[in-house]
Amino acid sequence: MTLAIETAGLCKRFGEVSALDGLDLTVERGVVYGLLGPNGAGKTTAVRVLATLIAADDGVARVLGHDLRREADAVRSRLALTGQYASVDQDLTGAENLTLIGRLLGHSGRAARDRAAELLAAFDLADAAGRPVKQYSGGMRRRLDIAASIVVTPDLLVLDEPTTGLDPRSRADVWRIVRALAAQGTTILLTTQYLEEADALAGRVAVVDHGRVVAEGTPSALKASIGAARLHVRFDDGAGAAAAADTLRSAFGLEVVHEPGSGTLTAPVDDPERAAAILGELTRRHAAMTGFSLDRPSLDEVFLALTAHQEVQP
Amino acid sequence: MTIELLTGGPRPPRAGAVATTAAYARRGLLKLRRVPEQLVDVTIGPILLLVMFTYVFGGAISGTTGDYLQFLLPGILVMGVLLTAVQAGVTLQADRSAGVVDRFRSLPGWRAAPLVGAVLADSVRYAATAAIIVVTGLLLGFDADGGVVGVLAAALLVVGFAFALSWLFTTLGLAVRSASAVQGIGMMAIFLLVFVSNVFVDPATLPGAVAAFVDVNPISHLVDAVRALLYGEPAGAEVGLALAEAAAVTAVFAPLTARLYRRS
Numbered sequence: 001m002t003l004a005i006e007t008a009g010l011c012k013r014f015g016e017v018s019a020l021d022g023l024d025l026t027v028e029r030g031v032v033y034g035l036l037g038p039n040g041a042g043k044t045t046a047v048r049v050l051a052t053l054i055a056a057d058d059g060v061a062r063v064l065g066h067d068l069r070r071e072a073d074a075v076r077s078r079l080a081l082t083g084q085y086a087s088v089d090q091d092l093t094g095a096e097n098l099t100l101i102g103r104l105l106g107h108s109g110r111a112a113r114d115r116a117a118e119l120l121a122a123f124d125l126a127d128a129a130g131r132p133v134k135q136y137s138g139g140m141r142r143r144l145d146i147a148a149s150i151v152v153t154p155d156l157l158v159l160d161e162p163t164t165g166l167d168p169r170s171r172a173d174v175w176r177i178v179r180a181l182a183a184q185g186t187t188i189l190l191t192t193q194y195l196e197e198a199d200a201l202a203g204r205v206a207v208v209d210h211g212r213v214v215a216e217g218t219p220s221a222l223k224a225s226i227g228a229a230r231l232h233v234r235f236d237d238g239a240g241a242a243a244a245a246d247t248l249r250s251a252f253g254l255e256v257v258h259e260p261g262s263g264t265l266t267a268p269v270d271d272p273e274r275a276a277a278i279l280g281e282l283t284r285r286h287a288a289m290t291g292f293s294l295d296r297p298s299l300d301e302v303f304l305a306l307t308a309h310q311e312v313q314p
Numbered sequence: 315m316t317i318e319l320l321t322g323g324p325r326p327p328r329a330g331a332v333a334t335t336a337a338y339a340r341r342g343l344l345k346l347r348r349v350p351e352q353l354v355d356v357t358i359g360p361i362l363l364l365v366m367f368t369y370v371f372g373g374a375i376s377g378t379t380g381d382y383l384q385f386l387l388p389g390i391l392v393m394g395v396l397l398t399a400v401q402a403g404v405t406l407q408a409d410r411s412a413g414v415v416d417r418f419r420s421l422p423g424w425r426a427a428p429l430v431g432a433v434l435a436d437s438v439r440y441a442a443t444a445a446i447i448v449v450t451g452l453l454l455g456f457d458a459d460g461g462v463v464g465v466l467a468a469a470l471l472v473v474g475f476a477f478a479l480s481w482l483f484t485t486l487g488l489a490v491r492s493a494s495a496v497q498g499i500g501m502m503a504i505f506l507l508v509f510v511s512n513v514f515v516d517p518a519t520l521p522g523a524v525a526a527f528v529d530v531n532p533i534s535h536l537v538d539a540v541r542a543l544l545y546g547e548p549a550g551a552e553v554g555l556a557l558a559e560a561a562a563v564t565a566v567f568a569p570l571t572a573r574l575y576r577r578s
Binding site for chain 1: 320327328329334337348349413416420
């Protein structure tokens with residue numbers, strides 16, 4: 001089966017700024033693929049290039065087997081984009097917006113209206129179908145925008161920061177929609193700056209920074225790549241934590257992370273028995289310890305570790 | 315939320331250029347119905363000007379207000395409809411800022427369909443503006459010696475010219491960053507071209523340099539043609555010149571709009 005997305009050395013400059021600097025991406029079909037990165041990492045530029053809205057300066061890209069440059073129209077007929085800002089007409093009603101898209105994609109008037117009604121019902125917008133979109137809440141507008149992208153089921157759905165600016169409830173709605181679409185086999189490329197979101201939705205993640213992929217893999221593999229579990233130990237004051245940090249360094253040779261003055265310290269520990277030994281030693285020597293926890297690194301930590309690493313390199 | 319029926323039926327056959335253009339034109343008409351103020355604010359100005367100029371300056375300029383109305387109405391018709399054309403650029407700019415253009419550009423099909431559809435829908439607005447101004451003029455006592463045919467031909471010519479000029483404003487709409495800038499620059503350009511033309515006064519009274527500009531101003535040529543049609547005078551040469559200028563404007567600015575649109 002052809003890949004959903006295949007890019008090699010994709011570059012795009014805007015004046016002095018290099019938005020994409022050799023982006024290599026391989027996305028299999030049938031997965032939810034997360035493009036994770038901070039603001040300005042090049043996520044939106046990548047998405048706009050893949051949706052044929054802007055042309056890359058250099059590099060090659062194929063979407064669903066079609067070359068972006070030579071077969072742009074074929075790409076457009078199989079890919080649907082939901083941009084970062086709701087791209088629906090504020091003056092028209094929800095039903096009119098979806099009917100318009102249906103007609104533009106080749107449906108007859110009746111089929112377009114039927115499909116619009118079907119989607120409005122599925123997205124909990126039936127009551128608002130006849131109201132102008134400018135009266136919709138942010139969450140309703142976002143749902144309508146996603147509905148507009150699946151009027152005709154695309155082979156690849158691209159969602160650019162689909163939950164940015166939404167309240168927690170609307171965000172949960174969007175997550176549910178993404179999961180339902182994925183369950184029905186639609187390939188989804190989604191960009192996000194929320195690590196939690198990539199972790200929750202994506203089967204594979206590419207971490208993007210300064211216009212290139214700095215790490216790629218499943219969320220759990222990415223987490224494993226920067227080390228095992230972490231031991232967090234808490235004290236009431238910074239002095240107690242500093243003393244405990246010294247103990248861990250001298251007695252166990254651990255790389256302890258401790259901010260001066262902070263009551264919390266963190267150390268990587270990969271083995272439960274060793275963790276138990278460390279905690280035993282700590283309770284014996286530092287009775288002021290008020291709490292501890294042992295957890296896996298979050299995607300946040302993965303992300304910070306990866307992008308910090310990137311910065312030291314020339 | 316119940317999520318079912320998310321997957322649509324089979325992909326319909328690809329929409330042709332005519333069907334997509336018609337769908338975009340329908341969108342323009344729906345917007346017009348939803349936001350009728352767009353029509354009101356550009357129509358009230360010319361009607362106020364028509365009434366004020368006729369009854370305030372009419373006597374001084376032409377001797378009687380009736381004579382001045384007879385002179386002024388064709389120019390006000392041109393002015394009113396061309397002001398309406400600015401809206402084409404305003405709408406396109408707003409679409410681009412709102413991300414609607416991105417949605418349309420990511421759909422398959424004829425690339426110019428959104429532009430052509432929108433401009434076609436605008437023709438309805440031009441016709442409505444023309445009708446309002448002509449009816450107001452007739453109520454005030456304008457004699458249309460050209461009869462129904464003359465009035466219709468004049469209105470058609472003005473609408474055609476506005477259609478051509480709307481490409482200038484869509485180019486402007488894609489070149490600047492805000493809808494209000496399009497509105498401001500567009501209105502100013504129209505006012506300048508209309509005031510330094512033969513709309514309000516007989517150019518024979520103007521100083522040399524100004525008269526020279528009025529002579530080459532396409533608005534003057536269009537007004538000449540509209541006057542001839544409304545008065546029932548021979549209008550062939552004037553209409554021909556106005557149409558040629560409309561075609562020239564379209565030939566330059568329609569491709570320019572399409573080019574900017576592809577890169578927006």
